[in-house]
Amino acid sequence: METKSVSPVFVGRTTELDTLNDALARAADGAGEPQALLIGGEAGVGKTRLLEEFAAAARRRGAVVALGGCVEIGADGLPFAPFSTALRQLRRELPGQLAAAAAGQEEELARLLPELGTAAAREARRDEQGTARLFELTARLLERVAAEHTVVLVLEDLHWADASTRHLLAYLFRTLRTGRLVVLATYRSDDIHRRHPLRPFLAELDRLRTIRRIELDRFTRDEVGRQIAGILAREPEPDRVDEIFERSDGNAFFVEELAVAAHEGCCTGLTDSLRDLLLVRVEGLPESAQQVARLVAEGGSTVEYRLLAAVARLTEDDLIEALRAGVNASILNPAPDRDGYRFRHSLVREAVSDDLLPGERSRLNRRYAEALEADPTLVPAEERVTRLASYWYHAHDAAKALPAVLDASAEARRRHAYSEQLRLLERAMELWDSVQDSVRATLRPADYTEAYPPCGCDPETAPLRYLDLMAEAAVAGRLCGERERAMKITKRALRLLDEDPDPLRAAWFWEQRSRLTQALARGDGWAELGIAQDLVRGLPPSEVHAEVLASAASWSMLHRPGPEAMAAAERAVEYARMVGAHDIELNARLTLGGLLVDAGDIETGLAEMHEVRDRAVELGVDTVVSRSYVNLPSVLEGVGRSQEAVGLLREGIEVTRKLGLPDAEGWVWGNLAESLHSLGHWDEAAEAAANAQRLEQSAKPRAGGSVRLAHLAYDRGNLTEAARHLAAAHTFSGTHDPMPQYSLPMTRVAIGIAAAEGRLPDARARLLAALDTGLPPGTQRYGWPLLLAAATAEADAFGDPVTEPDRPRILERLRRAAKTLATGVPVWQAYDVWLRAELLRAEGVPTPEEWSAAVTALEPLERPYDLARVRFRLAEALLASGADEDERARATELLRLSRAVADHLGAAPLARSAVLLAQRARLVLSPATRVPAPAVPVDPADALGLTGRERDVLRLVAAGHTNRRIAEELFISPKTASVHVSNILAKLGVSGRGEAAAVAHRLGLFPAEAGSRQAAG
Known part of the structure; x- marks a missing residue:
């Protein structure tokens, strides 16, 4: 009777298979909804068999299945190996569709699939x-291919995945939005120890609701019995099932091994040792087959037949017979994606490899390395350098390993696999001292590094130095997110430079340390940049010098814009031109253009920024192109040219998306939200801000999106939502590195929320903290709205006896701060006029003339919400100053216009304020807001929708009580009192406690209290 080690009957897994089939149905249905699943389980539990069954079913339903497995070479994963394998299979299945989807981006995508073309020769330094x-x-490639065909992308063995593969997979899980696509990934759960790099990866994915997790349990006794029956082709004896179930503990692979061993009569010879269990059938092979098994175990996850033939040193017939024996024993399997062989189960491979003697292992690796050096075509081109590096390293030949490892690191950098580059460079640094000087002298910086130009020497002829490796490793660590490792390398390099001074190299490392300090939230990085500037001061022009100056200018533009920042930008441009560093020059010129605008030279600065963008496109400097589509529209928005900014930003979305720069795209979406907000397209603005958050490539773009959402929610009267988004903005922007572009807009929204909730002291505290920090030159675009928010809060609280004593001091601070802000463009001039009117309102002075001037200043600026607000205030001032019939008619029209804009935008507080002001003044805005004379007395509190408790609270607010005093009076907590006050302000359509008290008095809500106060007076 024939015995098969693999059961032809698929056992159990009904629920799991249903989950996979449901995912396939969802993806294939209609327009397609991408599905993401993770399948975990211990080694041998049946993950691969489940995938094989699902893949077969998917193919029967017309899906294309592309399988890729993570490759283990020793302890080293190949960068992007599973994606390369899967895309290659996808290309074989759908050649025309994949070519069309990759059109125009073949050079970049060749980093994953070399068959698409030569990887980009133009490397962006x-x-x-x-x-x-x-x-x-x-x-985008996967979305396009899956637009017409259902695609199942399977990535096996994530526990061996390199960091780049993990990062790419996480990115796909987050961003795939369209297409008939199912992405599956498997991992061995028992290998995920506490410090395994996959553990935080899985924890991060657990927070994504779009990913389904499947954990495979071991088989039950009944399932083990059915598996054994399939293997033996007959029903097994119950005692044998009990024994195998007990010994295997339900692990499907162990069931297979034990069932076959028992059938072959060697069960009694097995020990409880897992290693012996895994090796027992290998040791039953002929000696030549055992020898080949040992070779395959040390060659990696999969070994090509030609490579194996070169290493085995057997005749072809003997090698084929040895392989046949391994395959027939179900120990080896032909590789599914190439002419090669692999162990049917990786546990057996690991056991065979671990059973090798140390000298035997290094000898086998040397044979692999020598064979591959003699004929590089023995392995796929994209794996060649990495595998050669691994073979020489494990052969313990440092002289051969060092250049091989460096070649592999350069290849990893070319493919943007920076995590693997860092690991390989650390291995090179480990090997460095073990290699003779004569070998090191043959290595050239130009071949292996590009982090920075070697200082004072020709990279083509000068020998590679240890510091060159450290520089390259520091950059790789920063780019892959391993900032702690990069910081340690940078500090160690600077200690070496203390012993052997080299000012330019030291300056470069200090500039890197500045970036890392900011990224690690340990400071703003200025002190480190200062040291770098001191080191290059007085030295001849160099690329390092230009880079340091450009970084200092960019830092100053974001933190302390002004003359010093402009001088640094000008010097950076000059030095970059001297040394021919075009990318640095364009970056510095873009910074310079923005600073010129901030300084008041508007047209010159804008012209410079436009020219930089065009030149960057011409030269193909993608990072500058993307930055120009962020900075130029932002500057245009800052000077009030929002329509022009929107046009550029919509173009920028397409450009950054085409370039594949999602972080830059996030910035563009955030800036688009700001400009759309200004123009009154609030729904579009909210969508744009949400897009900035969904991309979530880094915290800073998300901070900008959160600020925009907070501001929109505040303007619409949703204070809870505004506070939530503001808290998110604070989280994303952090506290270690305050920049005006974040801190001032967040303070503006925080002041508005605090004032609306009746917390004017909190609003004042936020204002004074901002003013004490200062409003640097060039921050007027953020400074004017901030001062307006504070002045509005003071004006709305006018008459509140609790806050009145400190008001003159606050108003004086606001006036002094306003004198420091520029008024060189119409929008800043309009804010200046508006602020003066608000300050007078805060002093209780009705000023129709000032408000009329503010309306006139804002009317041509295409800022409908701001115009509606000042129109409302003008109407209020006209009515408060004893308006005649003409002025009442004008006030009516102003309120009608304000309410119409507020209704259109969803600005509920402004709409309610306009309606209530019209009611109080007996003005008719429309039939819907006409105030008829009631046939029967109506309680004004009921008409306003106030509850009994809210009426009690409003009575005490009108009496000038604080929230704490209200809480004591009504036997509630201060927090509950604050919530009631917020609800009252929303229902009355007012912005502050003082205005709420005024409404209560005007409507006569508490006549008894008013009469008592008059009698007492």
């Missing part, structure tokens, strides 16, 4: 966006 661009292009 210090390209921090390279990985993000590759990830975005991969996501």
Whole structure:
């Protein structure tokens, strides 16, 4: 009777298979909804068999299945190996569709699939966006291919995945939005120890609701019995099932091994040792087959037949017979994606490899390395350098390993696999001292590094130095997110430079340390940049010098814009031109253009920024192109040219998406939200801000999106939502590195929320903290709205006896601060006029003339919400100053216009305020707001929708009580009192406690209290 080690009957897994089939149905239905699943389980539990059954079913339903497995070479994963394998299979299945989907981006995508073309020859130096661009292009490629065909992308053995593969997979899980696509990934759960790099990856994915997790349990006794029956082709004896179930503990692979061993009569010879269990059938092979098994175990996850033939040193017939014996014993399997062999189960491979003697292992690795050096075509081109590096390293031949490892690190950098580059460079640094000087002298920086130009020497002829490796490793660590490791390398390099001074190299490392300090939230990085500037001061022009100056200018533009920042930008441009560093020059010129605008030279600065963008497009400097589509529209918005900004930003979305720069795209979406908000397209603005958050490539773009959402929610009267988004903005922007572009808009919204909730002291505290920090030159675009928010809060609280004593001091601070802000463009001039009117309102002075001037200043600026607000205030001032019939008619029209805009935008507080003011003044805005004379007395509190408790609270607010006093009076907590006050302000359509008290008095809500106060007076 024939015995099969693998049961032809698929046992159990009904629920899991249903989950997979449901995912396939969802993806294939209609327009398609991408599905993501993770399948975990211990080694041998049946993950691969489940995938094989599902893949067969998917193919029967017309789906294309592309399988890729993570490759283990020793302890080293190949960068992007599963994606390369899967995309290659996808290309074989759908060649025309994949070619069309990759059209125009073949050079970039060749980093994953070399068959698409030669990888980009034009390398962007210090390209921090390279990985993000590759990830975005991969996501779009899969979406396009899956637009017409259902595609199942399977990635096996994530426990061996390199960091780049993990990052790409996480990016796909987050960003795939369209297409008939199912992405499956498997991992061995028992290998995920506490410090395994897959553990935080899985924890991060657990927070994504779009991913389904499947954990495979071991088989039950009944399932083990059915599995054994399939293997033996007959029903097994119950005692044998009990024995195998007990010994295997339900692990499907162990069931197979024990069932076959028992059938072959060697069960009694087995020990309880897992290693012996795994090796027992290997040791039953002929000696030549055992020898080949040992070779395959040390060659990696899969070994090509030609490579194996070169290493085995057997005749072809003997090798084939040995392989046949291994395959027939179900120990080896032909590789599904190439002419090669692999162990049917990786546990057996690991056991065979671990059973090798140390000298035997290094000898086998040397044979592999020598064979591959003699004939590089023995393995796929994209694996060649990495595998050769691994073979020489494990052969313990440092002289051969060092250049091989460096070649592999350069290849990893070319593919934007910076995590693998860092690991390989650390291995090179480990090998460095073990290699003779004569070997090291043959290595050239130009071949292995590009982090920075070697200082004072020719990279083509000068020998590679240890510091060159450290520089390359520091950049790789920063780019892959391993900032702690990069910081340690940078500090160690600076200690070496203390012993052997080299000012330019030291300056470069201090500039890197500045970036890392900011990224690690340990400071703003200025002190480190200052040291770098001191080191290059007085030295001849160099690329390092230009880079340091450009970084200082960019830092100053974001933190302390002004003359010093402009001088640094000008010097950076000058030095970059001297040394021919075009990317640095364009970056510095873009910074310079923005600073010129901030300084008041508007047209010159804008012209410079436009020219930089055009030149960057011409030269193909993608990072500058993307930055120009962020900075130029932002500057246009800052000077009030919102329509022009929107046009550029919509173009920028397409450009950054085409370039595959999702982080830059996030910035563009955030800036688009700001400009759309200004123009009164609030629904579109909210969508744009949400897009900035969904991309979530880094915290800063998400901070900008959160600020925009907070501001929109505040303007619409949703204070809870505004506070939530504001808290998110604070989280994303952090506290270690305050920048005006974040801190001032967040303070503006925080002041508005606090004032609306009746917390004017909190609003004042936020204002004074901002003013004490200062409003640097060039921050007027953020400073004017901030001062307006504070002045409005003071004006709305006018008459509140609790806050009145400190008001003159606050108003004086606001006036002094306003004198420091520029008024060089119409929008800033309009804010200046508006602020003066608000300050007078805060002093209780009705000023129709000032408000009329504010209306006139804002009317041509295409800022409908701001115009509606000042129109409302003008109407209020006209009515408060004893308006005649003409002025009442004008006030009516102003209120009608304000309410119409507020209704259109969803600005509920402004709409309610306009209606209530019209009611109080007996003005008719429309039939819907006409105030008829009631036939019977109506309680004004009921008409306003106030509850009994809210009426009690309003009575005490009108009496000038604080929330704490209200809480004491009504036997409630201060927090509950604050909530009631917020609800009252919303129902009355007012912005502050003082205005709420005024409404209560005007409507006569508490006549008894008013009469008592008059009698007492």
